[in-house]
Amino acid sequence: YRRKIGNLETGVRLLHLDTIASELDGSRQLFPVGQQFDKADNLSFYTAYHAGEHFRLYGEATEGRATQLNGTSFGRSLSYFFGPSWESQRLTIRANYANLTSTYLPVAGYWVGNRRGPYGEIRYRFTQKLEVFGSASQYSTTPDRSPSTPEFRSDST
Numbered sequence: 001y002r003r004k005i006g007n008l009e010t011g012v013r014l015l016h017l018d019t020i021a022s023e024l025d026g027s028r029q030l031f032p033v034g035q036q037f038d039k040a041d042n043l044s045f046y047t048a049y050h051a052g053e054h055f056r057l058y059g060e061a062t063e064g065r066a067t068q069l070n071g072t073s074f075g076r077s078l079s080y081f082f083g084p085s086w087e088s089q090r091l092t093i094r095a096n097y098a099n100l101t102s103t104y105l106p107v108a109g110y111w112v113g114n115r116r117g118p119y120g121e122i123r124y125r126f127t128q129k130l131e132v133f134g135s136a137s138q139y140s141t142t143p144d145r146s147p148s149t150p151e152f153r154s155d156s157t
Contacts, residue, residue, distance in 0.1 A: 001013075002046075007049055007050045007051065008047065008048070008049055008050075009046075009047065009048040009049075009050070010045070010046065010047045010048075011044075011045070011046040011047075012043070012044065012045055012046070013042070013043075013044040013046070014041075014042070014043050014044075015041070015042040015043075015044070015105070016039070016040070016041050017037070017039065017040045017041075017042075017106065018038070018039050019037065019038050019039070019069070037066040037067065037068055037069065037103070037106045038066075038067045038068060038069045038071070039066065039067045040064060040065070040066040040067075040103055040106045041064065041065055041066070042062050042063070042064045042103065042104065042105065043062065043063045043064075044060055044061070044062040044063075045060065045061050045062075046058075046059070046060045047059055047060075053088075054086050054087055054088045055084065055085070055086050056084070056085050056087075057082075057083075057084050058082065058083060058084075058085065058096075059080065059081065059082030059083070060080065060081055060082075061078065061079070061080045062078070062079040062080070062100075062104055063077075063078055063079075064077050064078075064079060064101060064103030064104055064106075064113075065077070065103060066102075066103045066106060077101035077102065077103050077104075078101065079098075079099060079100045079101045079103070079104040079113065080098075080099055080100075081096050081097065081098035081099070081100065082096060082097060083095045083096030083097060083119075089125065090124065090125050091122075091123070091124055091125075092121070092122070092123040093120075093121070093122050093123075094119075094120065094121050094122075095118070095119065095120040095121075096118070096119050096120075097116075097117070097118050097119075098115065098116060098117065098119065098139075099116040100113045100114065100115055100116065101113055101114065102114040114141050115139040115140065115141060115152075115154070116139065116140060116141075117137060117138045117139040117140055118137065118138055119135070119136070119137040119139075120135065120136050120137070121133070121134065121135035121136075122134050122135075134157070135156070135157070136156065136157045137154070137155070137156050138153075138154075138155050138156075139152075139153070139154045139155075140152065140153045140154070141153075
């Protein structure tokens with residue numbers, strides 16, 4: 001559900017994901033270590049404040065809970081991200097800081113949750129057919145992992 005009231009945009013999302021463990025047949029490698037979930041529920045609140053035509057502040061907070069394939073309850077965990085953006089036809093600049101726990105959008109085959117750190121991007125469009133884009137991020141795994149889960153760092157530019 002999304003609603004816009006003046007310069008403020010808000011929304012809420014309830015997402016339920018379910019895995020049929022008996023149909024995995026050796027495909028458990030699609031799940032990152034420590035994120036082998038049978039069921040997961042996410043309740044997200046989103047907000048963006050448009051301060052003028054091009055500038056906005058945005059953020060999301062998500063409460064997640066999950067059950068692992070072995071039946072163990074993963075409990076509840078809070079994920080969030082926030083940042084500013086400038087978006088015009090010629091120039092786009094976005095930055096955010098994310099703290100996404102293991103239960104944040106735990107989709108098989110994707111590394112979405114269990115990371116935290118800053119991200120930034122810039123795009124400049126010279127013409128309709130020519131633009132330059134660059135981004136940088138510095139992520140590490142979040143501290144909600146179990147002791148048997150490896151720690152990862154990802155720096156990219």
